[in-house]
Amino acid sequence: MMELVCPAGTPAALRAAVEAGAHAVYCGFADETNARNFPGLNFSRDEMAAGIAHAHARGAKVLVAINTFPRAGEAGLWHRAVADAAAAGADAVILADVGLLAHAAGAHPGLRLHLSVQAAAANADAINFYAETFGVRRVVLPRVLTVAEIAAINRETDCETEVFVFGGLCVMAEGRCSLSSYATGLSPNMNGVCSPASHVDYAERDGAQEARLGGFLIHRTPRGMSVPYPTLCKGCFTAPGGAQKAQTGHIFEDPVSLDATDLIPALEKAGVRALKIEGRQRSRAYVAQVVQAFRAAVEAAGSGAPMPHGILARLTEGQAATTGAYAKTWR
Amino acid sequence: MTRAFLLHLPPPPFAPALLGKGLSALLQGIARRHPSILVRLGAYGGADFLLDVTDVPVLLLMSPAAGRMRVFRRSAVPAHGAGIRGSLAAFLSMLHGVEDGDALFFSGALTISGDTAAVLALRNALDDAEIDLTEELAAHGGAWVHGLSDWLARQSGLVLSRRGT
Structure with missing residues (x-):
């Protein structure tokens, strides 16, 4: 069965995700080291340790996202985040920056490394470079690939692949988009x-x-x-x-969210190891409903049963869904 | 008893100050039992949040850090830093983790104004706190609140507790 990787912006959402059937939960510290640095969101060090203990006691993993790019002269904040995630017992850290990957690989050789979608590694050569250079075990693929392209990547790498199946849809080259920076002066x-x-x-x-x-x-x-x-x-x-x-x-994209439920069997056939749900900024109600629905879908895919449908539309932006680039003709 | 009867009560004949005092005591109790709320709010705890529950006859002005809730007639909108507007059902469903705040926002069931960051911080802090309004009221009023809450929930269809959610 493919692994279901679910979001948690708060300890309550983490507990909701585990209860709803998440195989793994991803979350971040309450600072600029993760890409969902919103007010009132994320985990203190103590909350992270408690959350990891809670998840492990119930057979779920916790992946800590430290997936922003360290600013010059301030890398210490990011290094401390990696060290604290390792000390708290994280099952993996999700990183994007090559410097931080080099630091984590050197300073924490036993820590499993995942490559964030923010790294925008969209071909097998790039993925193999991260795997061979830093020991990256899994890559979160950017949301610009078709299912056929994902299958092609999996044929050329031993690195596990994880893809988004639900939630907010970033349509730009992730980790390189400056639209929001232009408008606000703050960088995603x-x-x-x-x-x-x-x-x-x-x-x-x-x-x-x-x-x-x-x-x-x-x-x-x-x-x-x-x-x-x-x-x-x-x-x-x-x-x-x-x-x-x-x-x-x-001009760029309609306000719709990703829902790739129907493509889960094709993604499994393409060699995808894990399915990711977006939404660390969402409530525990969203997490519980979406995780429950996708756990059922993953189990259905595993047994060859038809995909369940249609219960999540009202949770999506625009209250409309798309299969994104997986099966899209770009305009 | 119908939900309309419950929700379309006439403007309160009593002093808003008295109602505000009771609601402030409730707010202070919640802050005591859920200290993470003010931690998550950080500096936004000092903001004044206007709670415009569209189907009740008054406006509420909540100041979390000060532990103060003030009550105003709809004709006298107070100065505020951030505003949230929606039905009582939407507020209660979100508070008890039945409805997602963003989904309510997408559908227009909730609208926000003023300091968006303060609203977001409040939403996230309350969501993490897993508040049960009936339990909070019972902490002040006693166990009889549970029975009244169950009865009101059955009559009105409102989500008044986390039990059964």
């Missing part, structure tokens, strides 16, 4: 915040809800319509049309 890749809440403003105007990021209007949602996250990549913009009429729409 170094400060751990895409569309930081401190720079988001919602206001009701003329019967519609307006969302601004860093002062830029990115959504105007009429009352009664589904409201998206305030991310630039899924913003609604007007593009000059030159000689033609200007066009207004979702």
Whole structure:
């Protein structure tokens, strides 16, 4: 059976994930070392140790995401995070930066290393480099690959592969996107915040809800319509049309979430070892419902039964789902 | 008794200050029993949160760090740093971990205004605390609260407790 890797932004969400059937839970410390550095979220050192003990007592693993890129002169914060995760008994750390990978491989040789999606390793040569150089055991593949491309990668590497199957869909080259940095001055890749809440403003105007990021209007949602996250990549913009009429729409991607439930058997056949659910910023209610549904789906795939359907749509951004790049024709 | 009867009570004839005092005591009790809430809130604990529960006749202004809840008539909206607006059912479902806050936001059942970071911190802090409103009320009022809560939940369909969720 493929491993189900589930998100937890808080100790309560971790317990909910384990109870709902997660094989592994991923989470991070409450600082800039992880890519979900949102207010009120994440784990203190004591909470992490307690969470790992809770998960281990119930047969689940904990993977600690330290997946932002250390800033020059401040690598100590990231090094301490790796050391503290190892001391707390983490089953693996999820890293993106080559310098941090080198540090972890040298200073903590017994610690299992996973390569974060933030590293954007999208071909077998890149993955094999990480595996051979740092001993990386698993790579989280970026969300830009088709199922056929994932199968091709798995034929050329012994490194385990993990893919996203549900949740918020990052459509850019992960770890390299600067859209949010441009609008806010804070980096998703170094400060751990895409569309930081401190720079988001919602206001009701003329019967519609307006969302601004860093002062830029990115959504105007009429009352009664589904409201998206305030991310630039899924913003609604007007593009000059030159000689033609200007066009207004979702220039990069529609505000939809990933749901690859139907593709689970194909992903298993493609050699994928683990399935990942996005959403460390979500509540324990989301975690419990999504994990329960995907545990059932993974078990169904393992026994050749049809995939269960349709219960998670209202939890998704835009309340609509896509299979993303796995089976997509890009426009 | 119908839910409409429960939720469309007339504006309270009693002094808002008295209701505020009771709600403040409840808030202080929750903060005592769940100290992680103020830790997770950090500096945002000093913010004033306007809770606009659309189907009750008053507005609530919550100041977590000060342990203070004040009550205002709808015609007198107080100054606030952050605002959350939604039905009583939405607030209670989110508090008790039945509904996801983001999903309520996507559907428009909850709207936010003002300091978005403060709202996010509050949502995350409360979600982690796994509060049970009935248990919190029982800590003040006694065990009889459980029976009343069960009865009210059956009559109204509101999620008043974590039991059975």
